Amino acid sequence: MIDNAIGRVISRFGAELILETQQDGNIRCTTRRKLEHVACGDFVRWQKEAQGNASVLEIMPRKNSLSRPDFRGKIRAVAANVDLLLLVSSWRPAPNWEMLDRYLVAAQQLPADVLIIMNKADLRAQYATPTQEAALAEYSAIGYSVLHADAGSGAGIAEIRGAIGDATAVLAGQSGVGKSSLVAQLLPEQTIRVGAIGGTGEGRHTTTVATLYPIAEGALIDSPGVRDFALPPLNLAQLHSGYPEFARVATGCKFNNCTHQHEPSCGVKAAIAEETLPPQRYQRYLTQLASQTMTHI
Ligand SMILES: Nc1nc2c(ncn2[C@@H]2O[C@H](COP(=O)(O)OP(=O)(O)O)[C@@H](O)[C@H]2O)c(=O)[nH]1
Ligand SMILES: [Mg+2]
Ligand SMILES: [Zn+2]
Incomplete structure (x- = not known):
């Protein structure tokens, strides 16, 4: 047969x-x-x-795929046909905003929707610094959805389930932030391997293979933790797509290929000087720009 x-x-x-x-x-x-x-x-x-x-x-032909280097440094697709990135950070291990920014650029490239999840809300009062709180507030000010969750108590779980709906969602973020713990809360009938917390507050790499879990009408993909997430080489427009807050003020730039770094008559730099753009994001943008091998400007 x-x-x-x-x-x-x-x-x-x-x-x-x-x-x-x-x-x-x-x-x-x-x-x-x-x-x-x-x-x-x-x-x-x-x-x-x-x-x-x-x-x-x-x-079958893919709509898109999320790629990153494997342990050998080879770029591999870890998830295909992605609609939503659930970008998970926590207060301990401390947030890695550079990595979050890179994931936001990647989300624009896929393209996929984004939900920023701050997990371990129970540790916020103890560990969050004023600088970190300000960094987080910048994302909401720009217009990103930010959700505080606690995989221990289950706070935020219903909202995450609602955000997934019928989409294919991928959990992404540093190892130890609680991605697998969120999966365990979202899908209590599944047996999910959760990392034991070490002295550094970082979980061990217990998620060894990417796995897709059916959830209501959609799907949820958990993948092994990574130390970092690198972007492929991008052109300037692709990089800028991850900084939507620049778009409005960049209309004031003299050059349409302005890198918003050293150019005269730059609308972005002017807005930073007037304190009408989020300053931490801009500083990290400059670092990201410097580390990017621009394929073309
Ligand atoms: N305090 C606290 N600990 C959490 C929370 N979520 C996860 N953890 C712990 O963080 C560690 C890493 O969790 P895990 O789900 O394996 O993280 P992953 O590497 O992102 O998949 C484990 O010890 C969890 O019990 C939370 O909301 N609050
Ligand atoms: Mg995990
Ligand atoms: Zn500019």
Whole structure:
């Protein structure tokens, strides 16, 4: 009997994929050809084999994919067909705003919607510094949605579930901020591996493979923690797409390829001087600009 259908990649172990299928539930599936690039969230065409095995025939075209370097430094897609990035930070480990900014640029490139989640709300009073509070307030002022959550008490969980709706959402953020703990709250029927907290307040890398969990009408992807998230080389317009607060004032720049750094008659620098733009974001933008190998300006 030959059955031919579309399934979605839930996770991958070497050459073996776990697929979510309509008619057979979750199945193990081998890849015939080398499907090097298949990622969690991909849709694939699969087929039943004579011995009751199943194999993948092809990867369907993707809407988009979120990529980052693996432990060998090789750029890999970790999630495909992404609608929403859940960007998780916490008060301990301390927020890494540079990384959050890079994820916001990446979200524009996908494109995907964004929800900024500040987890470990229970540690806010104890650990949040005035500078960190000001940095966080900048994101809301720009117009990003910021949600305070506590994976311990369950605060914010209903809001996160509501934000996911029927979307495919990916949890992203430093290791130890509580991504897997949020998954455990969102999907209490699943067994989720949560990192033991170390002396540094940072969880251990216990999430070893990217996994897609069905949630209500949508899907939620948890992936192994990363130390950092690097952007691919971008052009200036692509980089600027991650700084929507510049757009309004950049109309005052003399040059339309203004980098808002050293140019005369720069609307962004003027707004910074007048304190009408968020200053911490601008300072980090300059760092990001300097670290980017501009493919073209
Ligand atoms: N105090 C506090 N600890 C949390 C919270 N969420 C997660 N943790 C702890 O933080 C550590 C890392 O959690 P984990 O979910 O593995 O983080 P991940 O690396 O982002 O997946 C674990 O010890 C969790 O128990 C929270 O809201 N409050
Ligand atoms: Mg994890
Ligand atoms: Zn400018």
